[in-house]
Amino acid sequence: MNCNNALTLCGRNKLVPLLALLATGLIWSLLLQSAAFVTPIPQSTKSVDQEDNQVHFFSIPTSLPPSPAPSKRQPLLPTPTPPTPPTTTSLEVESSKTSKPAATATKPKQPKAKSPPVVRKPPKSAESLRTFKIFNAHPSPWHTFNFSECPYSRCVMTSKPLQADLIMAQAAKLKNYPLPPRKPGALLLMYTKEPPTFKRFRHLNRTDLMGTVNWTRTVFRDSTFRAFYGRIVSRSNEPDKDYDEIFREKHLKVAWFVSHCETQSKREDYVARLAKVIQVDIFGACGKMACGKYGFEMGGQKESCMDMLSRDYKFYISFENSMCSDYVTEKLFNMYEDVDVIPVVRGGATYSEIAPKGTYVDAKDFSSPEELGNYLNILGSNKARYTEMLRKKNSYLARPVTKKFHCSVCEAMHTRRSVHSVVPDFLQWMTKHCWEPDDL
Numbered sequence: 001m002n003c004n005n006a007l008t009l010c011g012r013n014k015l016v017p018l019l020a021l022l023a024t025g026l027i028w029s030l031l032l033q034s035a036a037f038v039t040p041i042p043q044s045t046k047s048v049d050q051e052d053n054q055v056h057f058f059s060i061p062t063s064l065p066p067s068p069a070p071s072k073r074q075p076l077l078p079t080p081t082p083p084t085p086p087t088t089t090s091l092e093v094e095s096s097k098t099s100k101p102a103a104t105a106t107k108p109k110q111p112k113a114k115s116p117p118v119v120r121k122p123p124k125s126a127e128s129l130r131t132f133k134i135f136n137a138h139p140s141p142w143h144t145f146n147f148s149e150c151p152y153s154r155c156v157m158t159s160k161p162l163q164a165d166l167i168m169a170q171a172a173k174l175k176n177y178p179l180p181p182r183k184p185g186a187l188l189l190m191y192t193k194e195p196p197t198f199k200r201f202r203h204l205n206r207t208d209l210m211g212t213v214n215w216t217r218t219v220f221r222d223s224t225f226r227a228f229y230g231r232i233v234s235r236s237n238e239p240d241k242d243y244d245e246i247f248r249e250k251h252l253k254v255a256w257f258v259s260h261c262e263t264q265s266k267r268e269d270y271v272a273r274l275a276k277v278i279q280v281d282i283f284g285a286c287g288k289m290a291c292g293k294y295g296f297e298m299g300g301q302k303e304s305c306m307d308m309l310s311r312d313y314k315f316y317i318s319f320e321n322s323m324c325s326d327y328v329t330e331k332l333f334n335m336y337e338d339v340d341v342i343p344v345v346r347g348g349a350t351y352s353e354i355a356p357k358g359t360y361v362d363a364k365d366f367s368s369p370e371e372l373g374n375y376l377n378i379l380g381s382n383k384a385r386y387t388e389m390l391r392k393k394n395s396y397l398a399r400p401v402t403k404k405f406h407c408s409v410c411e412a413m414h415t416r417r418s419v420h421s422v423v424p425d426f427l428q429w430m431t432k433h434c435w436e437p438d439d440l
Contacts, residue, residue, distance in 0.1 A: 243387040
């Protein structure tokens with residue numbers, strides 16, 4: 001082929017590679033110019049991976065302080081350093097046992113606590129759901145048995161003794177009556193608040209009470225159910241009284257309200273000797289003085305007598321009719337009903353278990369009635385000592401026993417019906433708690 005002419009085909013064939021080379025150079029020039037518009041990268045942002053010799057770029061705000069000099073191998077993002085635990089004192093260790101721990105960035109996953117095993121209560125037995133029937137051989141119109149007010153209320157009164165699970169009989173009223181008939185398995189409960197020293201208790205010496213009594217309710221502490229005439233509690237607020245004026249108005253010494261003139265304790269003989277040493281005014285059937293409708297009202301209608309006693313007298317005789325353990329009646333508790341008088345006690349009970357010491361005078365602390373009388377004369381003439389004792393006594397009040405007898409009986413039928421004994425001789429068991437007086 002003739003290639004002398006520059007415009008020949010042969011010349012065009014040589015020009016094509018040259019144009020391709022020029023086009024390639026133009027493309028690289030454009031690429032370099034476009035790279036010139038990229039924001040300049042600070043020197044500190046370039047890191048070299050020594051393993052692959054590649055350059056990595058990343059943008060950092062210019063307001064941040066310069067990064068520290070890189071180590072041989074600087075990671076892209078710094079590894080967070082765990083905080084140094086603070087020094088813990090012994091007090092902080094104790095408090096940390098109860099305080100809630102502070103939240104951390106990475107809290108380890110705690111194993112899920114196992115739920116406690118489900119404890120299923122056994123179904124109620126037929127015994128606990130049973131309704132017990134009770135027969136009272138000597139009911140009183142003043143004492144009704146309302147079991148709906150009791151914690152254990154599944155008890156009812158019945159008028160048919162042969163249907164009853166429990167027979168109740170009042171000891172003092174069995175003189176003219178036989179024991180009610182009982183079905184097999186029924187229990188017998190004998191109850192009384194009086195001591196066995198009264199003549200009406202002699203009829204208890206009978207064969208149908210030998211080995212038949214299961215439960216007892218008396219004032220004695222070894223009874224199945226103990227009977228109380230009251231209790232003495234501390235007052236929340238002491239009364240505001242002028243004790244100097246109270247002492248000044250009292251012009252009489254000792255008063256005694258009494259109806260039974262001959263007693264097992266021989267209290268009438270004791271008072272007769274006491275009266276030879278100190279003035280004693282006797283109200284009622286056994287004395288010459290009167291107060292109230294019946295001459296000696298100290299029961300439910302006692303306001304007028306109490307006012308007179310509180311105003312005029314310094315001491316009151318609270319002597320029991322029987323020398324029996326645990327036997328304390330209203331003769332003591334009446335004196336803790338905001339009455340400004342000091343009781344003088346005599347009986348078989350341990351009075352310090354019933355009333356606070358320093359609020360009464362106990363005849364047991366004296367060798368004879370005459371010694372007691374001399375002490376009362378001295379105490380009654382000392383205003384400071386007398387008013388101190390009276391103030392202390394008035395910081396207490398008499399209150400009835402809160403738990404009711406029939407509620408205790410119903411509870412026992414449900415919880416300890418099988419826990420009972422048989423009293424071999426009920427009268428002998430009663431009389432063992434009493435003794436003849438030895439202070440005369």
